[in-house]
Amino acid sequence: MFNYFIRRLLAAVPTLLLISFVIFLVVDLAPGSPMSEIPLTVPPDVRQKMIEAMGADKPMLVRYVIWLLQFFVVETGWAIQNLTGWGVIDAITPAMQKVMRLLLNSETYEFTGQRIISWQSKVPVFQIIGERLPQTLTVVGTAYLIGVLIALPIGIYSAYRQYSWFDQGGTFFSMVGYSVPTFFTGNVLILIFAIRLGWFPTIYDTNLSVTDWASFKAFVRQMALPVTVLALFNAAEISRYTRSSVLENLGQDYVRTARAKGMGEGKVVLAHVLRNSLIPVVTIVALGVPTIFGGAIVTEQIFKINGIGAALIGAINVSDLPTVQTVTFIFAVLIVLFNLIADILYGILDPRIRYD
Amino acid sequence: MKLRSALLGAAACFAFAPAAMAERGADGEVKIIYYQAVSGLNAYISSGTKDIEAGSLVLEPLAGFDEKGDLFPRLAAEIPTLDNGGISADLTTITWKLKPGLVWSDGTPVTSADVKFTWEYCTHPEGGCAQSAKYEGIKSIDTPDDLTVVITFNGPKPYPYQPFTGATSPILQKAQFEPCLGAAAAGCSEQNSKPIGTGPFVVTDFKVNDVVTYAANPNYRDPAKPAFAKVTLKGGGDALAAASAVMETGEFDYAWNTQINPEQQAAMADAGKGVFVNGFGTLVERIEVNLTDPSPSLPEGERSTIKHPHPFLSDVNVRKALSMAIDRQALVDVGYGNAGRPTCNVVPAPEAYASDNTECLKQDIEGAKALLEAAGWTDSDGDGIRDKDGRKLSILYQTTVNPVRQDFQALIKGWWNEIGVEVELKSIDPGVFFGGDAGSPDTFQKFYADVEMFANNFDGTDPEPYMAQYLCSKIPGPDNQWQGENINRFCDPAYDAKQQELSRTADPATRAQMVKDLNDMITKNGHVSIPLVDRGRLSAHSNSLAGVVLNTWDTELWNIQDWSRAK
Numbered sequence: 001m002f003n004y005f006i007r008r009l010l011a012a013v014p015t016l017l018l019i020s021f022v023i024f025l026v027v028d029l030a031p032g033s034p035m036s037e038i039p040l041t042v043p044p045d046v047r048q049k050m051i052e053a054m055g056a057d058k059p060m061l062v063r064y065v066i067w068l069l070q071f072f073v074v075e076t077g078w079a080i081q082n083l084t085g086w087g088v089i090d091a092i093t094p095a096m097q098k099v100m101r102l103l104l105n106s107e108t109y110e111f112t113g114q115r116i117i118s119w120q121s122k123v124p125v126f127q128i129i130g131e132r133l134p135q136t137l138t139v140v141g142t143a144y145l146i147g148v149l150i151a152l153p154i155g156i157y158s159a160y161r162q163y164s165w166f167d168q169g170g171t172f173f174s175m176v177g178y179s180v181p182t183f184f185t186g187n188v189l190i191l192i193f194a195i196r197l198g199w200f201p202t203i204y205d206t207n208l209s210v211t212d213w214a215s216f217k218a219f220v221r222q223m224a225l226p227v228t229v230l231a232l233f234n235a236a237e238i239s240r241y242t243r244s245s246v247l248e249n250l251g252q253d254y255v256r257t258a259r260a261k262g263m264g265e266g267k268v269v270l271a272h273v274l275r276n277s278l279i280p281v282v283t284i285v286a287l288g289v290p291t292i293f294g295g296a297i298v299t300e301q302i303f304k305i306n307g308i309g310a311a312l313i314g315a316i317n318v319s320d321l322p323t324v325q326t327v328t329f330i331f332a333v334l335i336v337l338f339n340l341i342a343d344i345l346y347g348i349l350d351p352r353i354r355y356d
Numbered sequence: 357m358k359l360r361s362a363l364l365g366a367a368a369c370f371a372f373a374p375a376a377m378a379e380r381g382a383d384g385e386v387k388i389i390y391y392q393a394v395s396g397l398n399a400y401i402s403s404g405t406k407d408i409e410a411g412s413l414v415l416e417p418l419a420g421f422d423e424k425g426d427l428f429p430r431l432a433a434e435i436p437t438l439d440n441g442g443i444s445a446d447l448t449t450i451t452w453k454l455k456p457g458l459v460w461s462d463g464t465p466v467t468s469a470d471v472k473f474t475w476e477y478c479t480h481p482e483g484g485c486a487q488s489a490k491y492e493g494i495k496s497i498d499t500p501d502d503l504t505v506v507i508t509f510n511g512p513k514p515y516p517y518q519p520f521t522g523a524t525s526p527i528l529q530k531a532q533f534e535p536c537l538g539a540a541a542a543g544c545s546e547q548n549s550k551p552i553g554t555g556p557f558v559v560t561d562f563k564v565n566d567v568v569t570y571a572a573n574p575n576y577r578d579p580a581k582p583a584f585a586k587v588t589l590k591g592g593g594d595a596l597a598a599a600s601a602v603m604e605t606g607e608f609d610y611a612w613n614t615q616i617n618p619e620q621q622a623a624m625a626d627a628g629k630g631v632f633v634n635g636f637g638t639l640v641e642r643i644e645v646n647l648t649d650p651s652p653s654l655p656e657g658e659r660s661t662i663k664h665p666h667p668f669l670s671d672v673n674v675r676k677a678l679s680m681a682i683d684r685q686a687l688v689d690v691g692y693g694n695a696g697r698p699t700c701n702v703v704p705a706p707e708a709y710a711s712d713n714t715e716c717l718k719q720d721i722e723g724a725k726a727l728l729e730a731a732g733w734t735d736s737d738g739d740g741i742r743d744k745d746g747r748k749l750s751i752l753y754q755t756t757v758n759p760v761r762q763d764f765q766a767l768i769k770g771w772w773n774e775i776g777v778e779v780e781l782k783s784i785d786p787g788v789f790f791g792g793d794a795g796s797p798d799t800f801q802k803f804y805a806d807v808e809m810f811a812n813n814f815d816g817t818d819p820e821p822y823m824a825q826y827l828c829s830k831i832p833g834p835d836n837q838w839q840g841e842n843i844n845r846f847c848d849p850a851y852d853a854k855q856q857e858l859s860r861t862a863d864p865a866t867r868a869q870m871v872k873d874l875n876d877m878i879t880k881n882g883h884v885s886i887p888l889v890d891r892g893r894l895s896a897h898s899n900s901l902a903g904v905v906l907n908t909w910d911t912e913l914w915n916i917q918d919w920s921r922a923k
Contacts, residue, residue: 031798033791037404040790041815043489044839047792053484053542114543121395121402121564122542123549131563195604203389203590203601203608206566304592306393306566314393314565319787 001347008343012336019332020071024064024325032319034119054119056321062103067325069099070116075126078115089113120320128311128323129330133293135206136300136307140292143227147234148285154235155242156277159250160269170239177236186229186302193225200225204305226303230296234288241284245277252276279349286342290334381572381585383921386901388913389608391598393565393591398548399524400478400485401541408523409612410568410589412911414461414553415526418452418471418505419517421909423635425706425817427517431458431466431527431554433503436516438862447512447862452520454503460529461558461573468499471520473530482538489821490518490525514862515818522816523911527554556582556917566591576917583903583920596620602896603630610904611896612912617760618693621894630898634695636890637908638705638822639813641696643753643768643886645669645678648845650752650804657834660803662845667747669806673731674749675883678807680727681771683719688889690767691760695894702812703819703875704890708864711872713880716887724775735776742776750778754798755809756786764809764888794837801832803843811891817909820858820867823874826884827852846884851877 034056035047051057055066073096077088097111115124158170194202201222210216249255250273258268297309304310308327315323347353390410396402397411418432427435433453436442443450458466475497478485493513498506507519519525529552536544549562554577557570570587590608599614601607603624614632616624621632649664658664668674684698700716703709728734733742733749742749753769755761762783769779782805784798789810797804814822824830825841828849832840851874858870878884895912897904902922907914 031791031793031796032785032787033793033796036787036789036791038486039405039815040812040841041489042486043821044792044841046486046488048839049481049488050484050486053482053539112543117542117545118395118564123396123545123564127545128564131566195600198605201607202597202605203593205590206563207561207569207588301593304590304597306563306592310592311565317787319791 001344005340005344008340012340016329016333016336019336020068020325020329021064023328023332024060024067027321027324027328028060028063030319034319034321037120037318056119058104066100066103067116067322069096070114071326071329074113074115078113078126116322116326118315118320118323120315120318120323125323125326129308129327132306132308132311135204135305136309137292139204139223139226139300139303139305139307140230140296142223143230143296144234144288144292146227146231148238150231150235151238152242152281155239155281156246156269156274158239159243159246162247167243170243174236174239177232178240182229182233182296182299183302185232186225186299189225189229190302202304204303206306226296226299226305230299238281238284238288242277242281245280246273249273249277279346282349283342283346286338286345290331290338293334294331380576380580380582383583383585385586385588386584386610386916386919386921387608388587388589388610388612389593389598389601390589390591390612391593391595391614394562394568394589395565396548397551397559397562397568398528399526400483400487400528401548402486406591406612409911409913411526411551412523412555412913413557413570413587413589413916414555414559414573415523415528415551416553416555417522417526418454418520420911420914421522421817421907422914423905423907423909425909427521429455431455443516447509447514447516449506449508450513450516452505452507454505455577456503458554458577459575460552460554461575462529462552463575464529464531465502466527466529466554467502468505469502470527470530471505472497472499473533474526474528475519477528477533477537477541478525480538480541483541485541487524490520490815492518494519512860512862514858514860514867515820518816518818522909523914524815529553557587578917582917584916587916599624599632599896602898603627603632606630606898609898609901614894614896615692615695616894617691618689621693621695624896628899630896632694632894632896633904633906634892634894635906635908636697636705636892637813638703638819639811639891639893640699640702640704640887641764641809641811641889641891642702643678643807643809643888644800644803644844645675645807645884645886646803646805646844647884650806652804660845661833662831662847666806668733668744668749671731672883673727674733675886677724677727677775678772678777679716679883679886680720680724681775682716682768682886682888683771684717684888686719687764687767690763692889692891692894695892696889697892699887699890700879701875701890702879702885702887703822703871704887706817708868709819709871709875711875711879713876715880719771721771721774728775733776740773740776741778748778749776750780751807752780752782752805753807753809754782754784754789754805756789757783758786761809792839794839799838801838801840801843803832803845807886808843809888819871823855823858823871826874826878827855844878844884846878846882848877848882 073092077092081088093111100111101109118125118128154170158167161167190202194200204222208219210219255268255273258272297313300307300309312327390406392406394406394410396407399408399411416430419427419435420430422428429435431454433455436450436452460466475491478488479491493509495508495510532547532552536547550559556573556576558573560571561569568589572582572585595615598611599616602611604627606629647666647670648660648662649666650660654664688696688698698717700713701711728742732744735742753765755765765781769781772779788796788798789800792799792801800808800810826846828847830840830842831845832838854870854874861867879887893906893908895906900922903919905915
């Protein structure tokens with residue numbers, strides 16, 4: 001197992017490099033310019049100077065190599081330095097200076113630990129991610145958790161009482177949840193519960209910190225609508241997987257054996273069937289975890305959550321390439337990582353599967 | 357004794373009441389929503405309007421514009437003029453005096469060195485300063501003493517108020533920004549997100565593209581202001597949601613630029629929690645006409661260049677007929693309601709500069725048909741489309757993706773079809789259209805279409821640089837990487853001569869007349885630009901917020917120090 005793990009990790013390196021290059025190509029080839037947001041009152045020569053100051057006029061390959069260096073050397077260096085207090089940045093400065101001067105074809109370039117800077121806001125991209133991650137994790141994470149908690153009982157009971165009214169209702173619920181887009185449910189909920197009834201706010205307050213009962217209530221109120229929308233969507237998907245997996249297992253020989261031994265129905269379903277049925281479900285759930293970090297672009301936009309998803313779409317709109325590239329690449333890393341975790345979990349849960 | 361103390365007490369109440377009412381920070385928090393989130397607070401680094409306005413609570417220029425477009429002193433003691441000797445008789449220098457005793461929010465004095473530094477900061481060749489046009493033509497800045505700033509221009513400057521006026525050119529603190537000169541400017545995240553200023557508020561927290569939190573500046577020059585102790589400026593969502601947060605749910609006190617259609621405006625006003633405020637500036641939605649041939653059959657590099665004049669739009673009668681066929685009031689009713697009014701000018705304001713050009717306001721379909729007929733454009737083959745010498749009046753009409761603009765396109769297409777002009781519509785992502793990428797065929801500068809629609813305006817109240825956009829020398833083309841503001845490819849020596857004259861004239865009345873003449877040359881005489889709607893600013897504030905005066909000449913938050921909670 002350990003060997004397998006190491007092998008997969010090593011295989012991930014070229015995969016990720018390739019992914020980063022493809023992302024860079026696609027992002028770079030996409031139409032649009034970082035100048036599109038600048039008012040027309042700013043004359044063309046000033047725009048040109050602004051582009052040069054950003055470094056956006058450099059050839060694509062040079063920018064890609066600089067980005068790689070910044071991501072894997074400089075940002076990693078800063079992370080280690082901030083965690084441990086070691087002078088990593090000073091240590092890499094001479095080498096980085098040499099490489100950057102070569103790349104930029106400039107004799108005067110001074111390396112002072114420049115991080116990946118957003119073109120739009122001129123703030124390090126990792127600082128933006130750090131500011132955005134908490135609300136994304138709370139909202140999307142909670143929704144995912146609640147979605148799973150709703151989906152499992154629905155899926156199990158639907159399968160156990162196949163074609164009953166509960167199963168039909170569950171099927172209907174998941175069809176609706178899965179096929180009605182979140183931008184529709186989100187706006188309907190806002191219209192009813194926030195505007196007509198005034199129970200919940202329409203705009204998420206990212207400055208809110210829970211310190212007492214009142215702020216906790218405010219926190220729950222602003223979470224309620226987006227979490228409902230997303231949980232519904234997640235639950236719909238996972239409950240269908242659970243249902244089909246449980247159905248498959250209910251017809252197996254070991255279930256008949258268990259019943260023949262006189263085991264209670266509760267024990268048959270919850271101890272034997274459920275455990276075996278959960279193997280594929282756990283994989284699905286694990287594969288879905290990266291989407292929590294990715295945020296929910298549409299839902300974040302509707303509820304003004306300003307999480308990672310909103311940051312990404314905002315950056316795409318103004319062609320803020322460093323931000324788009326960095327955020328997308330981190331998603332890619334997470335997806336590769338959770339694929340690996342799902343494979344390993346599969347091996348642990350199902351003793352029949354052996355990787356070595 | 358009792359009576360005496362009672363009287364004294366009453367007197368004391370009267371004496372202290374106004375003071376208590378006007379106490380700094382007494383009104384708690386004010387919540388503002390900008391549907392475009394704020395990315396930075398330094399106007400020189402990020403130049404989206406929202407960033408400049410968010411920064412204007414902190415950073416101030418020497419003088420600002422009030423709601424009528426008149427200059428008023430902010431950090432300056434008074435506005436320099438020819439009469440008070442602030443402007444030299446030969447128009448080459450302007451002398452600003454700072455208010456005595458001004459301090460930054462950190463308590464250090466504001467001096468003329470800060471003003472001079474701001475100029476150096478923005479004109480540094482590697483800084484990529486977004487507002488460097490404001491400092492064009494400055495030869496030197498001298499600081500004879502701590503309160504005096506003498507700006508010397510390269511030549512006579514009839515309008516010397518460009519530098520250091522309005523929210524687009526605020527004064528930075530030298531001590532704070534000294535390490536940020538040139539290439540270091542973008543890396544100064546701390547300075548750019550928490551600038552030290554002189555304004556009524558200081559930044560306490562800034563989450564990029566999300567929310568800015570401000571507190572009252574303890575060192576603000578008016579000890580009784582601002583009335584609010586805290587400002588939260590939230591960003592995100594869209595104009596409709598922002599308007600709703602003020603007008604329907606009451607979560608916010610002020611919403612910026614709530615540009616929504618008239619139907620939605622009415623529905624929200626009915627909720628009764630707030631009011632819309634509108635004001636008109638210089639933003640004009642217009643159709644720009646391409647005077648060169650955009651035909652795809654031409655080789656790349658010659659399309660839409662002056663080498664090939666447009667086959668039919670170079671005929672002024674065709675352009676005039678297109679303008680006559682449009683019902684501008686109908687456009688306003690569909691798209692803007694109270695936030696727009698029909699116009700025939702590209703310079704609709706300030707009042708002194710606005711030409712009394714109103715003949716286009718009345719739609720005249722029959723007149724347009726007659727004009728085309730007289731000019732020889734007839735429907736010779738009976739297909740409903742006019743033609744002449746084998747050329748059909750067939751137009752490609754492009755604009756950005758935007759619901760109001762698509763409505764406009766549909767309406768105008770209908771009117772143009774009526775006068776026998778075939779119209780093909782195209783809409784382009786605004787990021788591409790305005791992006792100015794020389795490699796893209798869809799930018800508004802490249803103009804690979806016959807007509808295109810967008811809005812344009814000018815900064816401040818002086819239209820001179822704006823009128824310069826139509827000079828022959830500003831025509832975009834492959835030789836200048838399609839950079840240039842004269843997107844019509846309009847070139848008229850008479851226009852150029854008049855514009856040159858304008859840049860040498862100081863007398864306000866003569867300048868105003870010249871701007872009107874220039875405006876008329878491109879609109880009612882030339883029909884190079886077909887103005888449609890004078891687009892006002894529409895913002896919303898809650899009923900409990902007092903003191904809001906909408907200003908379209910400067911930052912909308914220009915008088916936030918005077919805002920208070922309505923009692």
